[in-house]
Amino acid sequence: MTDPVLVEVTRGGMVESRHRGAVAVCDADGKLVLAIGEIEMPVFPRSAVKAIQALPLVESGAADALGFDDRELALACASHSGEPEHAELARGMLGKVSLDNAALECGAHWPSDQDAMVTLARDGRNPLALHNNCSGKHAGFICTCCHAQVDPRGYIRPDHWLQENVRVAMEEVTGAPHGEANRGTDGCSIPTYAVPLSRLAHGFARMATGRGLGVERAKAARRLLAACMAHPFYTSGSGRMDTRLMQAAPGRIFVKTGAEGVYCAALPELGLGIALKCDDGAGRAAEVAVATVLAKLLSGDAALAERLRQLASPTLSNWNGIEVGSLRPSDVLM
Numbered sequence: 001m002t003d004p005v006l007v008e009v010t011r012g013g014m015v016e017s018r019h020r021g022a023v024a025v026c027d028a029d030g031k032l033v034l035a036i037g038e039i040e041m042p043v044f045p046r047s048a049v050k051a052i053q054a055l056p057l058v059e060s061g062a063a064d065a066l067g068f069d070d071r072e073l074a075l076a077c078a079s080h081s082g083e084p085e086h087a088e089l090a091r092g093m094l095g096k097v098s099l100d101n102a103a104l105e106c107g108a109h110w111p112s113d114q115d116a117m118v119t120l121a122r123d124g125r126n127p128l129a130l131h132n133n134c135s136g137k138h139a140g141f142i143c144t145c146c147h148a149q150v151d152p153r154g155y156i157r158p159d160h161w162l163q164e165n166v167r168v169a170m171e172e173v174t175g176a177p178h179g180e181a182n183r184g185t186d187g188c189s190i191p192t193y194a195v196p197l198s199r200l201a202h203g204f205a206r207m208a209t210g211r212g213l214g215v216e217r218a219k220a221a222r223r224l225l226a227a228c229m230a231h232p233f234y235t236s237g238s239g240r241m242d243t244r245l246m247q248a249a250p251g252r253i254f255v256k257t258g259a260e261g262v263y264c265a266a267l268p269e270l271g272l273g274i275a276l277k278c279d280d281g282a283g284r285a286a287e288v289a290v291a292t293v294l295a296k297l298l299s300g301d302a303a304l305a306e307r308l309r310q311l312a313s314p315t316l317s318n319w320n321g322i323e324v325g326s327l328r329p330s331d332v333l334m
Contacts, residue, residue: 029274051254066147291312
């Protein structure tokens, strides 16, 4: 099956590029509300599932024992931009267990936020692991280990106590097998597992509603999603699509991007979970697709739906600031 075109890129009034992909929208009982393309093909969700990976941090009691607030929980679910506030909050999380940047095993990279990157370079400093977009998640992993009195060293390995707990949580929430056969290595060095979009959508519907989860897991899931929706900057960064979508409807929309054109989302008020993948891995197309799907599902709120449709139709400008084209959802998404 060939996935349909989800997003078109125009230039001079003509279609210049096309992005194909698949979309699944599911309720907490596992019923498909929307299915476009090959939604049973396993995909690596990458960072889109960080909220599920953060469940052990809350369920273990580590978050409460260390006095984490919603900003820290949001950062534990984040793919942040490496802005100063992100790096300092991750540093503070590690400080609560008397550790520092050296404990992080995610590797270092330059901030994706241009201002933060320029500031580091101008000051003659190199990026730290704290600037890695996954440092909040990794700080949460380390804190979970320390609270459980487990040595955090090697926490990125599939056979480490921490990753086994994460694997079990992922498997139980999505209902999909997570094992060696469908395991890869993520950009931040932890395991990532290929799962069908239908199962990811179901998992996020369950995260949003608690249905099918135990009492404590349901509470932890809702708490993590609420923290992200309350603090989208700490989940993402300045001006990024995740931040803009969650700010468009505070407390109503949860979204999380993943590498290679993946998005997961949840609408708590509707009890729905969303998962999509652009076949060519284009993040720009995934952003348009998820905004369009959200607008479609929230069409009962005309003003909100219009704001989301505007986010789904960004213009393209050249280096002189001249508008040269746009991205737009294809008819299959409308």
